[in-house]
Amino acid sequence: MKKNYYFLLAACLSLMLSQVVYSQEITVNGKVTEANSGDPIAGVNVIVKGTTNGTITDGDGEYSLKVDNGTLLVFSFIGYKNKEAAVTGSRLDIQLEEDITSLEEVVISGLASNIKRSNLANSVASISAKEIIGTTTPQTVDGALYGKFKGANIVSNSGAPGGGIAVKLRGITSITGSSQPLFIVDGVYVDNSSIASGLNVVSAAAAGGSSSNQDNPSNRIADLSPDDIETIEILKGASAASIYGSRSSAGVIVITTKKGTPGKTKIRLEQAVGQASILNPLGTRTFTEQRIRNTYFAPGDNETPQETAEREAAAAAEVLRFQNARDAGLIHDYEDELYGNKGLLLNTVLSASGGNDNTRYYGSFIRKDEEGIVKNTGYEKTSMRLNFSHDIVKNVNVALTSNYILSSADRGFFNNDNSGTTMGISYISTRPYTQLFADENGNYPNNPDAPSNFLQTRDLVTNREEVQRFIGSAKLEATVFQTDNMQLKFIGLAGLDSYTLKTTALFPRELQFQQDNNGTGGASIQGRTVLENRNLQAFLVHSFFPSSKLSFITQLGVLKLDFNRNTTLITATQLIGTQSNLDQASAINAEQTIQPEEDAGFFIQEEVNFSDQFIATIGLRADKSSNNGDVNKLFYYPKANLALNLHEFGFWGIDAVNSLKLRAAYGQAGRFATFGSKYTGFGSVIIDGQAGSLIGAQLGNQEVEPEKQSEIEAGFDIGVVNNRVMFDFTYYKKNVTDLLLSALVPTSTGYTTQIINGAELENQGIEMGLNVLAIDKPDLKYNSSLNFWFNRSEVTELRVPAFNTGAFGATLGTLRVEEGKSATQLVGIDPNNPDGVTKWGDAEPDFQLSWNNFITWKNFEFSFLWHWKEGAENVNLSTLLTDLNGTSPDFDDGDLDPSGQLQNGPYRLSQLGVSAEPFVEDASYIRLREVGVYYNLDDELLLNIFNGVFTGIRVGFSGYNLVNFFDYNSYDPEVSNFGGDGLSTGIEVTPFPSSKRYFFHLALEL
Incomplete structure (x- = not known):
């Protein structure tokens, strides 16, 4: 034994x-x-x-x-x-x-997990660093997105330095609130507000009672530097964005910044030097004596002999003024004088990256200095970044990101006004024979044609935004336990977005419109916004592989988000002498707006993958917020996705088709109620010299809830010729409910309005993409992608009467919210419809198409991007104002009047108050968004000429908006007098014109 x-x-x-x-x-x-x-x-x-x-x-x-x-x-x-x-x-x-197909590319599938694109069940766009900055130097991050993915309507609200971009994904998702997407940078919820600087005190742009922001501010995503970005992922639909819950109704843009890789330190210095010039100069009207008489001194009806004599005397004096200027060679091209500055553009990037198996780092110093096409305007930014990752012990990693930004933007004084004081309004009011230049002592003459001398305004007015900002995150990732087929991982993330925005607007007393107790008698308007957004997130991710063909990934997470914005705006008018201090004035007014918000929620998701054949995901996000009527009520946002890779099945035998995926996805997302909707606010009042509080006119609504959307999308992806030709198709339908509106309440309540959940709308559209690797040889590659998309919206329910919004009334053309009609329709008066208004257009494009190309031949790189936007309309009030002042460049042309009797200017004026049709213009365009050509020195040259000091040298030329085709009768079809929130796009009132930009590039790598 x-x-x-x-x-x-x-x-x-x-x-x-x-x-x-x-x-x-x-x-x-x-x-x-x-x-x-x-x-x-x-x-x-x-x-x-x-x-x-x-x-x-x-x-x-x-x-x-x-x-x-x-x-x-x-x-x-x-x-x-x-x-x-x-x-x-x-x-x-x-x-x-x-x-080249990006099928193996990893994209977001949850708050703490990723998935291969080939297994993705919804349409998520991904943009690489090469696509962001590989062709040219973008002004802003959002400006770098133009035409590079499907499903977006991106509009530049202003050509002023410092940006001003509105991004809408798959249509509008709010009528009164923001339709801009949520931005996430390395896990941090980043603010993208546009904050008014108080210019309305001088411009009186909102004199008609509009509460919209017409101060032409930049939006804060412009603070980010495109050069630091590794990838951008765009979660367009609710099926993808629902993981971000009640802040994702308008979609989510997830930005990941660059990280280091193991190896010796790589140092890269990039310098771009360029120039900006006006995109589309219009020219000026050519005046003659007779045109002056016909335009400004036409006889009136039933004119008396005395009135005739006075009119003829005034006409003779004006003609003499013109003749004297002409004879002295003083007919000026004021368009070139105001918008003709050749702005110097400088962009410097110094970066270093490296590390070892345990530690990786990336650091950068970026300096941007850009002049505008208007003198004394410009944008300066200094950005410093340090990203760090370290493996503390095996299976425990900590990653830190930090970005400090210091910027300033001088944006000029433009857009709508009711005082005739902005540079745009003053310019179009001024005749070219009027003398506006300063004398040898720097004294400016008054402008007889307008309340202000726009050259004096340009040189003496200050309108500046200054920002100090810090964005940082800390991430801890640890494997709790692991076996051969199972793993549990903990991920903790803390993020902070903190900035101080200082706005300064100075209008000295010596300005024409401030002299002799006119206007405000001098104004110093100073604002300060302090924002702090903090987010804490914790997740458990469980991975289970019961067999080589089957996997389960389970996520569970909790979140706590705190947002606080505190804005003070102090306006001092009737300044004393040349003082600009706030206390050196006869009248001082102070406003403060505090907007705190606390959100909390949880997220759970299950992903199942069987042999890359079936990939299914179900998930649920739940949120509550201090903005809701019931602060403790959770609102739930489910998602469910399914992808079938038919080519992975054993029965697949179509050799010509390398891949075929069918996909369907459903999801819900939301947008919290606007801060203050549930409260009845108080205003200040002084009675008999005593200060007190006055109850506001808005009745609080304790039942107010978030806006919600439900979206279903379905589509397919197909690849042929070894996946060198890829085609994708997506159809989506999005229903947005509980839209927030301002509704009238009975005056017997003591109030006038209340915020209610009072409307529903629907967006549906199609997105198609074709990517072709046409040539794939060692010395020559050509990759081309074609994207096509459109969106259609409809207001499906409206629990208040139809109303006009986002413009200046039906006489000129306006956006109108009406049940059964497009949410972005443009309507106006019509002589054939005396009892109502007629639809004259739509701010939503009929379709958009982009064509992006990358070609490499040996050491040369060539890329270009065409963008076609077809069918959108704008309300063009700039042309109306030039007509009213007799200065329209096409005033004397004759191609508009159907009868052929009136010139363009008189014809448009004849329709004022009769029909809005002439003021609603087609805003279609085709433009060469980006073009670039580069040469990379080969290794032999680097070794022989530079003795191996440099591991890479790249030189090149690039341009932005260099070629443009459109019939729109102004500087650029992309305009928005009211900024980028809600229903606001497509209304033009003398904006800061857009520019074309070109650069020379040099990059050195050590």
């Missing part, structure tokens, strides 16, 4: 030893290179399949990893196809092929 025992023990030990030998842990080393060029690839993820164990390659493409012999490794990197290989020894070198 004892002998048999020893024999059994020996057999067991022998078996165990054989298993140890078979599965002996070894250290495998290798190098990952690019298949075509053989160049090493840094930052490649090397992962043991079915786990998260792994490493990444260093700067030379090398990696080292302890694994069991026979282990299957997965090699993945953005822009390259994944590759699997088994470990059969101590050396495993790998070549990765470029993935």
Whole structure:
């Protein structure tokens, strides 16, 4: 028995030893290179399949990893196809092929997880660093998105330095609130507000009672530097954006900044030098003596002899003024004088990145200095970033991101006004023979044609925004436990977005419209906004691989979000002498707006993948907010997605079709009620010299709830010719309910209005994309992508009477909210419809199409992007105002009057008060958004000429908006007098014109 025992023990030990030998842990080393060029690839993820164990390659493409012999490794990197290989020894070198289809690209699938694009069930756009800054130098991050993905309507609200962009994804999602997407930067909820600077005190733009922001401010996403961005992912629909709950009704834009890779420190210096000029100069009207008489001194009806004599005397004096200016050579091109500055553009980027297996870092210093096309306008920004990642111990990583920004923008004084004081209004009122230049002592003459001398305003007025901002995050990722087929990971994230915005508007007493107790008698308007957004998030991610074909990924997370914005605006008028201090004035007014908000919620999601054939996801986000009527009520936002990769099934036998995916997705998202909707506010009042509080006119609504949307999308992706030709199609239908409106209440209540959930609308549209790798040779590659999309909206329910909004009334053309009609329709009076208004257009484009191209030939790179927007209309009041002042460049042309009797200017004026049709114009365009050509010095030149000091040198030329085709009768079809919120786009009143930009580039890499 004892002998048999020893024999059994020996057999067991022998078996165990054989298993140890078979599965002996070894250290495998290798190098990952690019298949075509053989160049090493840094930052490649090397992962043991079915786990998260792994490493990444260093700067030379090398990696080292302890694994069991026979282990299957997965090699993945953005822009390259994944590759699997088994470990059969101590050396495993790998070549990765470029993935022009982006099927292996990893995109967001949850708050703490990602998914391969080939398995994605909804349409998520992803934009790489190359697409963001690889062609030209964008002015702002949102400006870099033009035409680069489907499903967006992007409009530049202003050409002023510092930006001003409105982004709407798949149509409008709010009537009174913002339809701009939520921005997330490295997990931080980032503010993108546009804050008024108080210019209305001087311009009186809102004199008609409009509460809309007409101060032409920039939006705060402009603070970010495009050069720091690694990728941008756009969650357009609710099925993707629902993971962000009650802040994602308008979609989500997720920005990931650059991180370091192991290897020696790489230093890169990039310098771009360029120039900006007006996009579309209109020219000026050519005056003659007769045109002056006909325009300004036409006889009136039933004119008396005395009136005739006075009119003729005034006409003679005006004609003499013109003749004297003409004879002295003093007919001025004031358009060129005001908008003709050739703005110098400078953009400097210094970055460093590197690290080792445990620590990685990326740092940058960015300096932007841009002059505007109007003198004394410009934008300056200094940005410093440090991103750091460190593996504290095995399976525990901490990552920190930090970005400090200091910027200032001088934006001039433009857009609508009712005082005749903005530069745009004053310019179009001025005749070219009027003398406005300062004398040798710097004294400006008064403008006889307008309340202000726009050259004096340009040189003496200050309208500045100054920002100090910090955006930072801290992320802890730890593996709690792990087995061969199971893993539990904890992810904790803390984020902070904090800025101080200082606005300064100075209008000295010596200005024409401030002299002799006119206007405000001098004004100093100073604002200060302090914002602090904090977010805390914690997640558990459980991965379970019961077999090689089946996987489950479960997420559970909680969130706490705190937002606080405090704005003070102090206006001092009737300034004393040349003083600009707030206390050196006869009248001082102070306003303060505090907007605190606290949100909390949780998120749960389950992803199931069977052999990459079936990929299903279900999830639920729940949120509550201090903005809701019931602060403790949770609002739920579910999602459910399904993707079928038919080409992965065994029955698939169509060799010509390499991939075919069917997908469907459903999701809900929301937008919290606007701060203050549930309250009845108080205003200040002084009675008999005593200060007190006055109850506001808005009745609080304790039942107010978030706006909600439900969206279903379905589509397919198909690839042929080895996936070198990829086509995708998506149809979506989005229903938005509980839209917030301001409704009238009975005056017997003591109030006039109340915010209610009072409307519903529907958006539906189609998105199609075609990507073709037309040429794929070692020395020549040509990749082209074509995107087509459109959106249609309809107000499906309106529980208040139809109303006009976002413009200046039906006489001139206005947006109108009406049940059964497009949410963005433009209507106006019509002589054939005396009992109502007629639809003259729509601010939503009929369709958009973009064509993006990348060509490389040996060391040359060439890229260009065309963008076609068809069918949108604008309300063009700039032309109306030039007509009223007799200065329209086409005033004397004759191509508008159907009868052929009136010139353009008189014809448009004849329709004022009769029909809004002439003021609603087609805003279609085709433009060359971006074009760039670059040359990369080859390695031999770098070695022979620079002795290997530089590892890369790149030189090039690029342009932005260089070629434009449109019939719109103004500087640019992209305008919005009311900024980017809600129903606001497409209304033009003498804006700061857009510009075209070109650059010369030099990049050095050490």
